[in-house]
Amino acid sequence: MSRSSRPQANRSRSLLFRAGTAIAVLILLGAGIWFWRQHQAAGAEGAFRTAPVERGNIRVSISSTGTLSATSTVIVGSQISGQVTEVLADFNDRVSKDQVLARIDPKTYEAQIEQGNAQVASARASLEQALATQRNAELDYRRKSELVQRQLVARSDVDLARAALDQANAQVASARAQIGQQTASTQATRVNLERTVIRSPVDGVVLTRSIEPGQTVAASLQAPELFTIAEDLAQMKIELAVDEADIGQVQPGQGVAFTVDAFPDRQFRGQVQQVRLAATTSNNVVTYPVVVAVDNSDGTLLPGLTVNAEIEVSRRDDVLKVSNAALRFKPADQAAAGPAAMAGGMRGGAGMLDDLAGFVATLELTPAQRAAFDSDAATARARQEEMRKAMEAAIQNAQRSGATGASGGGMPPGMVVMRGGPAQGAASGQMRQRTLERFQQNFAGFLGTLDESQRQAFEREIAALAGARRVMVHRLENGKAVPVQVRVGVSDGSSTEISGGVKEGDLLVTGERAATR
Structure with missing residues (x-):
């Protein structure tokens, strides 16, 4: 290696070392910041107990x-008295209509029928005798009636003949009545004879059997239960x-x-x-x-x-729900939280518009109708935002003047403050009525584009939204409990359906932890 290349290599190694050092410092600094933020967030969240907003099903039972x-149970009894001679059905037997279940000794009724037949025959004989007497009395009366015209018999004889004829007519009528009486009595006995056979009135299954062969059935004041x-x-x-x-x-x-x-x-x-x-x-x-x-x-x-x-x-099914503890939570400083809670409610009120938009999506609207709804909804949101800002400004003024207590000083005109007691129900009704009127005014243009059925459905939904029960919950944001108004639905005792200013995964405050040193 030449002498000129050595300084260049040294400079390259120096640059690489400095770059590596800088990267390591940045990594350590980023890790420190991340750990510090996590520690701060953990400390903030540690001040509250929370429950997540989940999606699932709620079943109320x-x-x-x-x-x-x-479904239908029939008690089979006996209308007559007598000794049971046969039992033809037992427990759990399937029987059909008119099937014979039991028999009662018929001898008494058979004897009564024979006696009745004899009495009918006797009455018929009495009738024949009365008819013969009637014919004789009639002939005698006619003869004497003719003779009295020629003054061959006395008037008294004619009168006696007339009386004898009337008496004979009465005897005939009596004999005929006796025949009818005896015939009816015999027929009644025949009916009782048929009742000695106990039949099933329906198709079904025998649940109970209360008689045994040889047992005496006594039907005096009420029918005994047999099956x-x-x-x-x-x-x-x-x-x-x-x-x-x-x-x-x-x-x-x-x-x-x-x-x-x-x-x-x-x-x-x-x-x-x-x-x-x-x-x-x-x-x-x-x-x-x-x-x-x-x-x-x-x-x-x-x-x-x-x-x-x-x-x-x-x-x-498939609704947002949260633990009931989140609905019961109230901040420790309830008085100071009152105005802020109302402002949170104003922010959460947008949930009503969202619910209404979801309902409108189910209606079959024309493009013009959809445009009219979007326009009215945008105007309603803008008005709601103005009211929210006015509320926040009033709260700030009240806080600066030291009037952040329960007096509600500095509230915007038209706001109703719930104070509990007997007046709370009336105030809640007033708020629902004002909400209903405000929605009808805000969506007057959209209502004008609907047909009668759509209008009725939309007005029903507005009334349902205005009358829905709403509560204030507190969502954990950056370590603080922020009040949010939500609409509550059904509850199964541990969880409650909610909708409005929350979404799945939000943490709602259920309580405050005790301060630790």
Whole structure:
């Protein structure tokens, strides 16, 4: 190597060393900044307990217990008394309509029929005798009527003949009535004779049998129960006892999931068929019977099984949800947070416009109608932004003047401050009404382009949005709890559906951690 090339190599190695040193310093500096920021963020987040906004399903159900039974159960009794001679059906037997189930000794009724037949024959003979007497009395009356015209007999003889004829007519009528009476009595005995054969009134399955051959049936004041027949076990029902606090949520057509102890690893399905009004009170607890229809085509379920059921009163799929603790959180300094919370609510109010835009997307709008909605929505957002800025300015003025307490000084005109107590319900109603009116005014141009059905659907959605329940939650942003207003939906007791100024993955504050030294 020449002497001139050595200085160049030394300079190259020096430049490479300096560049490597600079890169290493930059890497170390960047790593330090990243670790410092992570440490700061961890310290800020450590001041709060949080829960993430997740996407999933919410299922709201009501638990209750009841008993399985056949849809239609028929009790077969006896209308007559006597000794049972035959029992032709047993437990669990399938029977068809008019099939003979049992027989009662018919000898008593057969004897009564023979006696009745004899009495009818006797009455007929009495009738023949009365007819003969009637004919004789009639002839005698006619002869004496002719003779009295020639004054050959006395008027009194004619009167006696007339009375004898009337008496004969009465005897004929009596004899005929006797025949009818005896015939009807015999017919009644024949009906009772037919009732000695106990037949099934329906197609079904014998659930219970209460008689044995040789047993005497006594039908005096009420018909004794001989058999219980389930008409159709392929279709069954459950009678649930639902508490009065939950009955308002139960409607016909809702799905029911239930289990029975006989098959603990299997879940069955049914459907609410009827909500009955016959309330029952027991130990000051009011319950209402709810009838659930169950398909038992495979014959697995049995009458009388105890059921643990859950009535699905509401189900929301693929929605944003959060732990209920996030809805209950209130900042420690509630008074100072009041105006800021209201400003946060103003920022979250844009969620109503987003919800409305999502609904409008489901309507079949023309391009002109869509343009009218976009124009009105842009105007509404601008007005909302002006109100938000006015609110923030009022808050800043109040803070500078030391009036950041609950008095709400410096609030913009038209703002309603919720203070709780009896006036809270009225104030909430006023706010809903004002929100509804404001939306109708903001979208007056768009409403003018809709047909009647579209207009009604849009107005229903506005009313639903205005009447929706809204709460203030606190989203963790840069270590601070920022108030955001959201709309809440159904709740399953641990999680609640929310929508509005939050998105999936946001951390909502559920509580504050105790300060550590």
